[in-house]
Amino acid sequence: MKGLYFVTDRGLCGDKPLADVILQAVRGGATCIQLREKEVATRFFVEEALRIKALLAPLMVPLIINDRLDVALAVEADGVHVGQEDMPYEIARKLMGPKAIVGLSVETWEDVERAQGLNVDYLGVSPIFATPTKTDAKEPWGLQGLARIRAFSRHPLVGIGGLNASNAEAVVMAGADSVAVVSAICAAPDPYAVSRELAEIIRAALTNRGLSPI
Amino acid sequence: MKGLYFVTDRGLCGDKPLADVILQAVRGGATCIQLREKEVATRFFVEEALRIKALLAPLMVPLIINDRLDVALAVEADGVHVGQEDMPYEIARKLMGPKAIVGLSVETWEDVERAQGLNVDYLGVSPIFATPTKTDAKEPWGLQGLARIRAFSRHPLVGIGGLNASNAEAVVMAGADSVAVVSAICAAPDPYAVSRELAEIIRAALTNRGLSPI
Numbered sequence: 510m511k512g513l514y515f516v517t518d519r520g521l522c523g524d525k526p527l528a529d530v531i532l533q534a535v536r537g538g539a540t541c542i543q544l545r546e547k548e549v550a551t552r553f554f555v556e557e558a559l560r561i562k563a564l565l566a567p568l569m570v571p572l573i574i575n576d577r578l579d580v581a582l583a584v585e586a587d588g589v590h591v592g593q594e595d596m597p598y599e600i601a602r603k604l605m606g607p608k609a610i611v612g613l614s615v616e617t618w619e620d621v622e623r624a625q626g627l628n629v630d631y632l633g634v635s636p637i638f639a640t641p642t643k644t645d646a647k648e649p650w651g652l653q654g655l656a657r658i659r660a661f662s663r664h665p666l667v668g669i670g671g672l673n674a675s676n677a678e679a680v681v682m683a684g685a686d687s688v689a690v691v692s693a694i695c696a697a698p699d700p701y702a703v704s705r706e707l708a709e710i711i712r713a714a715l716t717n718r719g720l721s722p723i
Numbered sequence: 724m725k726g727l728y729f730v731t732d733r734g735l736c737g738d739k740p741l742a743d744v745i746l747q748a749v750r751g752g753a754t755c756i757q758l759r760e761k762e763v764a765t766r767f768f769v770e771e772a773l774r775i776k777a778l779l780a781p782l783m784v785p786l787i788i789n790d791r792l793d794v795a796l797a798v799e800a801d802g803v804h805v806g807q808e809d810m811p812y813e814i815a816r817k818l819m820g821p822k823a824i825v826g827l828s829v830e831t832w833e834d835v836e837r838a839q840g841l842n843v844d845y846l847g848v849s850p851i852f853a854t855p856t857k858t859d860a861k862e863p864w865g866l867q868g869l870a871r872i873r874a875f876s877r878h879p880l881v882g883i884g885g886l887n888a889s890n891a892e893a894v895v896m897a898g899a900d901s902v903a904v905v906s907a908i909c910a911a912p913d914p915y916a917v918s919r920e921l922a923e924i925i926r927a928a929l930t931n932r933g934l935s936p937i
Contacts, residue, residue, distance in 0.1 A: 550808040551790055576765055578793035583814045594764040600797045 510631040510665045512540040513708045514689040521695035530700045535570050537704025543590050545575035558584040578604050616647040621658050636670020652683040659684025674706050681714035724845040724879045726754035727922045728903040735909035744914045749784050751918025757804050759789035772798040792818050830861040835872050850884020866897040873898025888920050895928035
């Protein structure tokens with residue numbers, strides 16, 4: 510998991526169709542899409558996920574489903590992202606199989622320590638900064654918390670929470686391999702331009718850290 | 724699917740723990756339990772379903788999960804019940820496998836005709852009567868609508884919606900093999916007594932129709 514990671518929020522997209530926003534994010538340089546739906550019926554979620562998968566597959570961009578293993582299995586998504594209140598990681602891995610991408614959010618240091626023994630594909634470090642997008646979020650990690658996790662964890666780290674073009678570089682320099690963005694793309698008048706700017710900042714920062722940006 | 728089918732509603736149970744209400748319903752004669760949760764986090768749903776499964780397994784009463792295939796797969800439930808806005812039936816069957824119980828709600832005559840070609844284990848005829856439990860329900864079938872479905876369908880029928888001791892006999896006589904009850908059990912001061920009364924009414928009516936009550 511490396512680069513710009515776009516997490517959807519239908520409510521923040523205004524009158525822009527979600528599929529259009531996703532396509533613009535990918536054209537701008539997003540390397541991973543997480544479809545997050547908390548309000549819609551299962552059937553709608555499945556149909557939407559099928560449409561987005563058809564969109565992403567030819568572009569070789571993985572589709573990750575937030576929380577809902579049933580939807581991920583139904584559409585054969587590339588992976589799932591689970592939080593601490595979602596499906597337990599071990600069950601998610603068992604149901605998705607060894608090849609799927611399974612990401613796990615860590616909100617406390619206890620979560621980080623527990624994750625060390627798990628074969629997760631990445632940790633979602635959540636939230637880096639306070640954010641209005643996720644109202645049930647715990648205390649922000651800040652850049653120092655992120656750096657502490659980087660020093661300890663064996664897993665790739667995806668920062669999330671309050672991230673945008675003004676802080677993406679600092680987040681990568683503090684240890685994130687990937688920067689997850691929600692409202693900075695969803696709510697932007699031009700999601701393509703914002704994504705391109707973000708992807709460029711992240712690429713440059715990864716190179717600065719001596720990491721391959723791909 | 725035959726007899727008294729209890730569909731849970733946590734909100735209607737008041738201060739009675741859901742597991743207690745379920746146990747009382749089974750002791751009273753319920754032959755199937757459907758766990759329906761629309762508001763809780765996935766992890767809580769999984770943990771609750773595991774507890775209820777452990778309760779029901781020794782009693783040989785099947786546990787059906789409403790809508791959420793992820794939870795059903797995670798706890799290896801006996802089956803799932805899907806509505807027309809839930810996981811499409813074919814995907815539910817594929818994910819759950821041929822041995823699982825998969826029930827499908829029918830809300831329109833079109834649904835009934837489409838279901839004739841599907842290997843569902845039962846049809847949930849919903850709603851029989853108007854009910855405050857399910858606010859997004861379609862036009863009630865009534866006893867005549869139920870009888871029309873009975874004359875047409877090859878599947879066992881589970882009536883649901885506004886059912887209680889005052890109308891359970893009429894619902895079985897009109898063609899239901901099973902009577903699904905929500906609030907009449909959840910909201911009862913004595914769920915055991917209500918379940919026993921309902922189970923007895925249903926048993927007598929099935930016998931009256933010349934059907935084995937077991």
